[in-house]
Amino acid sequence: MQIWYYNVPHTKLAEIKGHQNWVKVSGEYLTFPGGGTQFKHGALHYIDFIQDSLLDIAWGKRTRVILDVGCGVASFGGYLFERDVLAMSFAPKDEHEAQVQFALERGIPATLAVMGTKRLPFPGYVFDVVHCARCRVPWHIEGGYFVWSATPVYQKLEEDVGIWKDRKPTSNECYNQRTKNEPPLCKESDDPNAAWNVPLEACMHKVPEDESLRGSNWPEQWPKRLESPPYWLKSQVGVYGKPGQEDFAADYKHWKNVVSQSYLNGMGINWSSVRNVMDMRAVYGGLFGMYHDWCQSFNTYPRTYDVLHADHLLSVVKKRCNLVGLVAEVDRILRPGGKLIVRDNVETITEVESLAKSMNWDIRMIYSKEGEGLLCVQKTMWRPKEAELITSAIM
Structure with missing residues (x-):
């Protein structure tokens, strides 16, 4: 995988991370060998290791959409294409220079973002897996996995073990049985789907247990998920005024026709x-x-x-x-x-x-x-x- 050097003329990462195979300068090109701080044997080996360690991940079937937090040059997201998985990668603009620019130049979905003072611009309960290399942002769908890949994972300190062995629960039972309300549960009025320009709060939202609510059930396996109206649309009016699932089906059919009959050839x-x-x-x-x-x-x-x-x-x-x-x-x-x-x-x-x-x-x-x-x-x-x-x- 390579890009033109002069499209993204940054060499700092190649200089300080070259021994970890993040990115290398090769004449007029920047090449991406597929390595990373956590990928000593390459990104594909790392991806397969996760699958072998946890069969429920089921790349490309049960797991289709993931969030890669602090993505580096997004080799993890890039190689997940081979497993039929889409990764949204994000990273800040920091001393590592143009991480997200390296990703976009290679055709990997990515955006500039920081988990600091405001929520990310995504609704709640939408990612199947959150992957995080050297960061602490556990945020995903009920029953989804938080894969934290960093040096503390391998330590046996009680605090670290309590983090990296966590899987997001599918009910509120464990929250209700806690002896200490730390971190606290969010107020009922705090909408987890409100994500545009919303300040971060140090609280957790309850798991939606009503089956009519989004996030209460796992979506269809891929690729059936693509054409199947989400279950939670049953209880909603669609964007165009029809019942939710009927609205979804009509919109899907409309754009399928537009793309095939107009955009692809016209x-x-x-x-x-x-x-x-x-x-x-x-x-x-x-x-x-x-x-x-x-x-x-x-x-x-x-x-x-x-x-x-x-x-x-x-x-x-x-x-x-x-x-x-x-x-x-x-x-x-x-x-x-x-x-x-x-x-x-x-x-x-x-x-x-x-x-x-x-x-x-x-x-x-x-x-x-x-x-x-x-x-x-x-x-x-x-x-x-x-x-x-x-x-x-x-x-």
Whole structure:
């Protein structure tokens, strides 16, 4: 696995972690041998060791979506693709330089984040496994596993053993029988699914025992999980107003038709060259989902996505903030040659087309019918010259 050196011109990790096979400089490339601080025999050996040690993990069947906390260069997440598992990797921007940028450049889902003062932008009870190398963030679905890989794991100190042998319970029995309420249980009013800009609290949420609630049951095994409406939608009204599970099925069928009949062949996109795709308003879609307010910048590095997709998002966002700022953020995120696909009302499509032309982007496709429009634009290598910037600033 290799990337162009000049796309991510950082060598510090290669210098200080080269003996651990994190990343190496090889001419014009950076190569990733699959090693890591905890992966002395390589990431695949480590992944198989976890499976052999705990058969219930069942990579690619029972376990499909995991969170890799403090991911390093995300070799763990990258090699999990071979086991049919999707890993969302995150790490801070620290002395290790561009860890997340290394991940995204190789096509591994990753985001910049820190578990410090606010919750991560994910709802509760959504990950099958949380993997954590040298960190302390036990946070996952009921019955899921917290895999803490670090030096303290191998010690026999009572405090450490009590941590690394833990599995998240499937009922509240152990919480109710505790002699000390430490850490305390969260207040009933504290919603575990409230995750956007919510301060962290030193408390634990009760396990949802009502079978109509999300997180009370394990989801279907993969790949059946992909097409099966979640059990907890039975008790809810869907996003589009139908009963939840009916809404989910209709949405899945709609997008399956759109992708197969329009996007795959009608956009002029060479999908074999596309890896990093973000649906900016996924609703039921997508296999990873996080909360984000598009009036704010997105936590990622510049030029890391190949395709961005916005379905009736921009017309909503522009009511609260400047559409120019959002398009500028899209420009920052997309690679040169990357595509933006917009589905929205004709008025918004016209505005986005005008902004794209002002940046010398190529209009690859535009279509409208009965007030609705579809636009596909491609970012180019163009950048304004210094004289143009000065003139624009004066005007």
